[in-house]
Amino acid sequence: MSIITHFKRKTAVLLVAGLMLLGTKTYAQSSNSALSQETMLYITLGLVFVVSILVLLVAIYVLQLLKIFIKKEMTEEQKTQPSWWAKLWAKWNAFQSMEEEEELLLDHDYDGIKELDNHLPPWWKGLFYVTIVYSVIYLLVFHVFKTAPLQDEEYELEIAAAEALKANKEADLVIDFDENTVTVTDDPAELADGQKFFEQQCSICHKADGGGLAGPNLTDKYWRNGGSITDVYKVIKNGVPNTAMISWEGQLNPLRMRNVASYVLSLQGTNPPGALPPDGELYEPEN
Numbered sequence: 001m002s003i004i005t006h007f008k009r010k011t012a013v014l015l016v017a018g019l020m021l022l023g024t025k026t027y028a029q030s031s032n033s034a035l036s037q038e039t040m041l042y043i044t045l046g047l048v049f050v051v052s053i054l055v056l057l058v059a060i061y062v063l064q065l066l067k068i069f070i071k072k073e074m075t076e077e078q079k080t081q082p083s084w085w086a087k088l089w090a091k092w093n094a095f096q097s098m099e100e101e102e103e104l105l106l107d108h109d110y111d112g113i114k115e116l117d118n119h120l121p122p123w124w125k126g127l128f129y130v131t132i133v134y135s136v137i138y139l140l141v142f143h144v145f146k147t148a149p150l151q152d153e154e155y156e157l158e159i160a161a162a163e164a165l166k167a168n169k170e171a172d173l174v175i176d177f178d179e180n181t182v183t184v185t186d187d188p189a190e191l192a193d194g195q196k197f198f199e200q201q202c203s204i205c206h207k208a209d210g211g212g213l214a215g216p217n218l219t220d221k222y223w224r225n226g227g228s229i230t231d232v233y234k235v236i237k238n239g240v241p242n243t244a245m246i247s248w249e250g251q252l253n254p255l256r257m258r259n260v261a262s263y264v265l266s267l268q269g270t271n272p273p274g275a276l277p278p279d280g281e282l283y284e285p286e287n
Helices: 003-031 036-071 076-080 086-093 098-102 121-143 151-171 188-206 227-237 254-266
Strands: 105-110 112-115
Touching: 086 121, 098 105, 188 254, 227 254
Parallel strands: none
Antiparallel strands: 105 112
């Protein structure tokens, strides 16, 4: 069997396999039109991937055949010569032949172990020279001409940009209440927002269920600073002096503070296990 005939048979087999896959796709489209667009997308991508693999295999096979044909036309002397890649690899690494090792041997030896006086490979020295050039450019750009900010300056610029973005967003917020007129929200999305912040920040002192840890229990009717929505809002906004409760006014906008205060009040009566005993004065909301 000749190489060309073998190649033709291999190519025919691959093409038939590809046509069978395409036929399968066509049959699926005609027999089951209820397939979703997402399913058809996955099928199409799978077929494209399979065909790409087939094309790659054919290309590799063709390259192997070309290599065989080229070797047949080469003389014995040409076959023994290293390829251009082998020459380049040897040049990058500056390999020495085995016959030259005796000339590279150093005078000293340790327990019969001798050392060759090999130099660093060119690729290693090249990378070292690149780092030297880069360090000079870095010095000129960041320290001499100061055309780019250093890490500390870049951090400050990013913080300033974030603060400006936050200020712009808060400027667009419509706030129709203050700490004296705030009311409880029952919107699920806003309560979920308050719950998320509470579990991330407030649970450290009050536990995730509000039962209290370093801070007081928030699930009963006893409060140190009042239990109305305005009282809880003011505590979140202004903090409590001489306690671990800090002021969140500089970090939260009024809507977020309202959401957190409303979520805290939604914990009333949940009675989680392991909750702290009552602490403060009994608060009964006015009807």
